Amino acid sequence: MDREPARSSSTRTGLPTSLGLAFSLEGEARRRGMPVAEVAGERAERAERAERELSRRHLLMAAGAATAVGLAGAALAGASRAAAATNPATAPRVVIVGAGLAGLRCAHQLWTGATPVASTVYEADTTHVGGRCWTLRGFFANGMVSEHGGSFISSTDSSVLALAKSLGLKTEYANGGSLGSGTYAGWINGARYDGPQQQSDWVAEAYNAFAASYAAMGTPRWNSCTATAKQLDQLSCLDYLTRIGLPSGSALSQLIQSVQLQAGGEPAAASAVGMIGFLGNSSTFDGGPGFDEKYHLIGGNDQLVSGMVSALPAGTVRQGYQLVAVVQNSDGSYTCTFQCGGTPVSVQADHLVLALPFSTLRDVDLTRSGLSALKLQAIAEQGMGQNAKLVTQLTTKTWPSLGYNGVSNTAPTGYQTAWDGSVQLGAKGSPALLVNFPGGDAARTGLTGAAHGPAPTADVNAFLSQIEQVFPGTTAAYNGLAYEDHWSLDPWHKGAYHYYEVGQYTSFAGYEAVQEGRVHFAGEHTDVDNATLDAAVASGERAAAEIASQI
Template sequence: MARTPLGRQLRVLADEHRAAQVLGLTAEQVHELGAEATRAEFGRRGLLKGALGAVGVAALGVSSFELPSAAAATSRRIAIIGGGISGLCAALRLQDSGIAATVYEANSRVGGRMFSNATNWQSGQVTEWGGELIDTGHKTIQTLAKRFNLPLDDLVQAEPNGAEPTYYFNGSYYPYTQATKDFQAVHNAIQADMQTFTWPVTWNSSNAAGTALSNLSLYDWIETRVPGGHGSPMGELLDVAYNIEYGGETTDQTALNLLGLLGYQPSPGQFSMFGISDERYHIRGGNQQLPQAIAASLPANTVKLGWQLTAVKLNQDGTQTLTFASPTGVTTVTADHTILAVPLGVLQRLNLSAAGFDSRKTGQIAAMRMGKNAKLQLQFTNRLWNMTGPWPGLSSGETYADTGYQNSWDVSRAQGGVQGILLQYAGGNSAGSFKPPTPFSDQTSNYVRSAAATFLAQIEPVFPGLTAQWNGRATLSAWPTNPYSYGAYSYWPKGYCHLYAGYEAMRQGNIHFAGEHCSIDFQGYMEGGAAEGQRAAGEVLGDLGVR
């Protein structure tokens, strides 16, 4: 599942090549068909649904929130750790079934990595410090947005007709049409690998080929499968795409991260023409409104802010003693069920030595990685990238370059005002190099102004004249420095999947796990957090005999 526009574009390339084989067309012809249909009423996916017999989003098996039948109240003590989207969705599902729970959040606000900025920009524009993009297939998030009357903006529909990504390196542009041709060899290599194992590779389901790919670094996959390796434009593009996509160096990542994004199809024998990740939507006015609305819908005093969990102890009767640093000092709470819905980076720092976890769970928590990502966002007096210039065609604002930054995209799509906001997205060591005084800061910080000046110098060769359009407003979110997450989102390192993948959500007695890191299909997404919170609550409801 793609988390960035660049990752999504590579997924599109893969799907176009698969479609070309089925339809007897070239990849370029398929791309043109899709471009014509993107703004049609039924969209690109609808265009080829009939031609290819493709299944709809329902094939993903993503459950939506349905109001269950009335259930009797219970005196069971249920503690939910984490007031992000996952913990709040768990509390909401329990509440819908008539079951009370208490949500403990270390921060002074709810939302976690769903954190919006609606105050810094001219013309009332909005950006996200954290989670930003919602796929067509993210039905849990979409259902919740509808439930709380939060409209979605269609970002793809808002792009200028014909807008495409811009690639620039070695002092010249790398046209998208050339990238499409170069991707053919990559497509063939992906399909060859996908024939050797069954997706996904997990702790209890792998073969020799799957284990070998689990142990193969993504860097080495590029070196051995892409013609020219990292010395080719396509090899370089893939490397940076996965560096920012997962927030880790490709030497540390498993090759399965790439194969899962570009090779996996949700329905065997029927592929999704343009992938299941299209990053099409954003909640109008900011994504943080959703967790705020959920929290407001819960009974008074359900959410306790400023309660930081430090340790979990399993008691002989199966209950759990939870130790908190609370507003009044060290406090212990006893629970019958505990849902740990904290980010992986926080989970790894809890004292779990007395929690009674089995060795595989302990190993899984330690082995999984938290990606390093940072977002530097600048506002300009216009959207120069949507105009004609030396770059090929019309640019969508999505870029990759080797001039010192990694990736950018347009945050102001579907928003009012003539101004435009361009985001520099950094991953891995590049993101880790940002060391601002605070995790979230704006143009009043000397550090942010300096970072903005550096980025402008780096992107100026790509969009000449852009520097002069900057209006002086900027923000920086450096997620590796945030003490409430210690990173952006999770990823699989090499050697992980055949030992631990799929075990992230495995309960340990009456201790349950939620969060995007527990999801295979929606790892790293707001959808993953929401759906896994719902699943963990379902485990508790099952134990209580409540529908």
């Protein structure tokens, strides 16, 4: 974000000498338990805001013509929001931990609301902001972009679509990685197992059982569930498939397991409730309605991130701050302790938004946070999907001429799932992207690359050797460029997105989002049914609304 060029210290602070400034900064840093650089940065930001406000008043006083007034108003829109904000002396200290979509949307909504509320967003990752909303640029030929994390936006994703529109972003057709024509491809038990056969087997062997369970289980949550839901929640996905008469080695069972692995958890560990909820509401084997994954943002989904950050005051987002402890104070406020460059930093919060995944929040000392036992259980136990991406670039698409739409599945022991990563180019578009999306142990331990980087040759060859059976000619079409996102190895996420293990739907599902004290929770993991970009954005909006209604 661009900032006004810094002027000399003496003109900013009024201190007579640089030595006096140094003593002042050191004294304040010791009193507040903060690094000197942090204190200096805060003073600089306050001084800049004051100067902008002074400039605004001078311009308004001098503006005699309507044109001049209009120009001044346009140039000083940010300063006007700052002037309209709550008095800094009485404003609540709003601290947001986690600069992913959820945390940034919370800060963005607070600042752009009718009465601007300032906040500070602390992020541990120093490589980028936006978390799992992160676009890969400059790697593939022809300027093609891909997504490290979340790729798709469904037509029902109202929060993220509204945000994109407000930021002037446009969508392109993605269709969940499926071209508009052709069938689904499959390779299971050493033979083709394509869409028509998948659909026929689904209706004949499983749909009635899934539909009955779906109807009987209702919407299980921590505080409300049917007896059937309680029973189903004690079954793993594998347990359930066996119970309804699908042997684990049957083609349909293996296909269902691979589809379930897209949620990230092993079929033997994941609650059957999630699988039933996704598949049991439709006689068509493609998941329930309202989940069409229709769109992608032209130019990359992380423009949502840059657009929000650019609308926030300078210095709102601070990187390199790893939360290590939260303590509730006697007056209801909170002391957050961060590690920043090896130095502990204490930050006071009147309202605290925890917008980082539970997979990393569980590493934070919360013993004196005042959080309930149920909240701590959810933080400690909620499942985190172990998904990865291996994106290969091809000189041409090999699936349209074979009659396939680009989406394919194997058994759980294979590459599991792949899709067309360049649907917007059509069937003849070139070059093209082919995305492999494994989950569970295959993603966690089967891939050999770093958290984010060029894919190792061994991983690429393993994928190509398998998909060659499904889409012959793909190996020859590979142009040598492949990228891997191994989210299990990312230290700030430790996985891709949340899921529920056996027993968790009826233990704490739905409680993740509940405010406790003045601690608010945001992130895709606070939405029971969706682990999407939209879930993250909507949760940030919810947390912002909670704060705005309470200050």
